[in-house]
Amino acid sequence: MRRVLLFLLALGPALTSMAQTRLRTRGLDTVVTVDSVARGNGDSLGVGRKAVELSFFLKNNTADTQAVFIHCGIVDFIDAWWNGVHTHGGNLYPVQRGRSQAERAFMTAPLRLLPGEKGMVRLRLRQVDPNGGFSGLWLYSTDALNAAWAEEYQENHAYYAFEWIFQGFLVFQLLYVLFQWVLLKRKEYLYYFCYVGVVALYFLSKFESALGLALLFSHFPLLKIYLAKTLLIFPYFLYTCFVQSFLDIPNRYPALNRWIVWIERFLLAYTVFDLALILATFNPRLQATFFTFILLTLFLLSTSFIVYLLRHRETLTWYILTGSFVVGIGNLLGQVFTYIQIYRGIDLGIEYILVFPQVGILLEILCFTAGLGHKNQLAEEEKLRSQERLIEQLRANEVLQNRMQHIRNKIAQDLHDDIGSTLSSISILSDLALNDRDRGLSEIKDSAILLMERMDDIVWSINPRNDSLENLLMRVRHFATTLFEARGIEYDISIQRNIDELRLPMEFRQHVYLILKEAINNLVKYAGASHATIHVGFDAAVMNLSVTDDGRGFDAGSPPEGNGVPGMRRRAELMGADLRIRSSEGGGTSVGLRVALDKSDAVDKSDKHPMPG
Template structure:
């Protein structure tokens, strides 16, 4: 080999060494001091991407690889879902008098493998392992996130290498804190997570109770949707393996993806039900049906297998799901559908929480109480407003049922009027025509007359029934008008007055009450015509102290209380009044007429 060859090789090696020195010097060294109890390591990190996922710490420490470490940027610290493993490097030196015990914690939970390698000034290597694929009971620090204990020594340099690898999303953010600060932070975290999951549990139990009470599947879909959300979040927060499977990791890997499929399936069904997608937008309704089917497929496949491909499939489904649900809420709002307001506000609150978390993880926003739990707060906001939307749906269901009852009553009224009413009229007319025949005996004519009378009475009764079951006559003013119309049919040869006074309530939806008032009134008029021998009748209707008061007074012969007979129909009046919780007062004496007052409560006790 020629001297020029060795000269060229020497120049390359020299340039490599100089570049390595410049690169490592450019990265800030973290100096620990007694005044700070917590450090965000982002400004001190350098990053290397291992696309093979096979490099060992010895290979990483080689000059060739160390040269490839780059100062951390927000893009590099948020690789997301990736097939690579990622290494971060930070150099620390403790300036305190006696050194300290520190806790190194990954800010982002849910990472499968997090390996720590500590290289001291003597080039000794100490390794530790954490991550969701390490059973909870085998972790050095029983933490829902990857955490390691580090002992620093005064003015002794230590270089930390942390390797991240995960099938799900990866973020390379780290913080270093004293043991006491870590314990305080963990105590606060448990408190806030307890509030979050406790509130969610209350919402689930409340809506499950409503489902059992009214049997509306919207509430069941809500409960199942929230259940999927909660199990997913428990895996993300590292709580699932801590409380359910502390000695195993297989279940949490599958549960993470199954929970997403679960909430996609029932979230789509919940949205269809609560926003009436089939009514307002059949196209979006079909889209949500596709999302529900895909969610069910994720649920099934995730129970069998897991991996990056499944995560990418989930990401592919979630985006159109979010767009479809938001668009459906906007369409519902445009149609003035009240629950759509709560739904849209709920989604916006969750999106705000998601954005804040993304900005915090990317380093744009600092890590504090607000940014740490904004996502959970957004989820709680969403679930609470969804519950409000369901509560508003109770009124919607009530209105729907009333409309259904009204439609049914209208159909029955039309059928009675068209079929039975016309048939009775035909019977009456036919019997009258037959009576005109000279061949009939007097007995036969008398019986035909009875048929005609019965048919007419039945026709009148059918008309009354048709009138009362028609939902257009549910107002009290319609009842009063009906009473006015029937009065001259009874009091044909009598002088009468019909007066109303005071504020008359608008509606009385209870059909039984309106019908009994009408029948009582007809019976009173019938008794006046049949028994009173009166010439004048005064009728007054008024509303007083939440009671409907009907008063009928005549100037007839009257009667003494001891002379009352059942044949007068007074007992029947009392029975009808008692049936609707009304009070009827009958006052009379011989020669001074009769006054009957009916007092009906207009509000249920």
């Protein structure tokens, strides 16, 4: 009796003749008279067969109205006629309002016997769902029915407690996932919410009546037939969508994603086909046949899917694989034990077979929830790293802006110094030209040419097309060869290959260019050399530049005249470079510059110490 009421075993339909069926009563021995045997039409109750009819005599022996409840097991449709009054019960009849929890659980058909009323009760039984059947004919009084329900509930309180916990866990999980989706707006939470929701609906369809509830399937019981396989197939579709989004398969595994898309389309198409099939034929046995082949196909595809993911050993993948494994084991145990006990008739002593897939689902949900939590943690860590990178970028931008502002200030200072000093010179020379016309005009011309050259150097150095060190050295080569050839000086210029691999800030390139230009100018004007050498080389840490001549030289220990040499030293100091000038009278001159590459990103300090013109 317990197995029938709890839907724990899919009882096969009784195929023996029901010409005579024993009728048992509970709580009615002194109040009614009833036949001990219900007589039938001789047919057996089977799935898809015609209805079976039973009849028996019933009499109320009291002066009070009596309620009698007819219970036949898990029979889909029970129709009863009593003295012209029709009533019904069964698994697939909607529960009428006002029915007690015990009536809903036992799926009874109620009779109302007036005082002294007697007559024949005619029953018609019909079965369409193979997961049920006729298990005997029982008549209960109200008190006896409630007592039977209380006894059943007490006897199996552990199981009922588990079912309530299971359903409560699913409801809590639904609320939690919905809350997370509202906060995070990630698709995997929406798919996960739908997946858990469909699983909860499936088990509600199985246990709503057994738990004495009247939520959905008690009011629309045919949904248990129409959606029996849909609620099993559709979770596979939602599962693939969840995994697809959770593991970011479209971006990380595009080859696997193409297969998953086809599987999803197939599952959706089969879901529509399955629903259309049951609506058109109302044949659960035919539906189950198709479902068996589809389930086998899904098993093979799932195996291939798991093997593919096993090749990519990632933490998130293990959450999915672990959840899939435990729910697969639970379903497998449920199917095996059902087959052995129901179809082979071997009693293993296992009463609650659906507990195995339910435990598997609980563990799967815990794995998926832990996986979502771990993914959220990874997302938060990545968010923090992104914020740190953004902060570093903002700092770098601030440094760059400061550097650019410094460059602007330096350019403005250079322009002010060069133009101002040169215009002052031109003004003085103009006065001189009033007295000495030839000398004054010549010096005005030289000052104007010098100013044009300095302006050209500044404009060239800030042009973005001249950012490379290679372009700078090409300009130095052009400047040097022009002067050397004009003075008839033999020269040798060597620049190491791959010099373009070096990266120097713009202000460093300007300093290097002006130091080399000043050294070359001094060589041409004052050295009286016949041969000059310019060398540029570098290694991992230092760039070396040198300008050497065989001219008359000078006393390097004496104070320098003019601003040329002090200006070179000042520019080297601003770069943190080492400038060395070696010379002796009659022994030529060598100017060497060593620029440490690891210091080339240092902020130029010339904004604090303006460069002399």
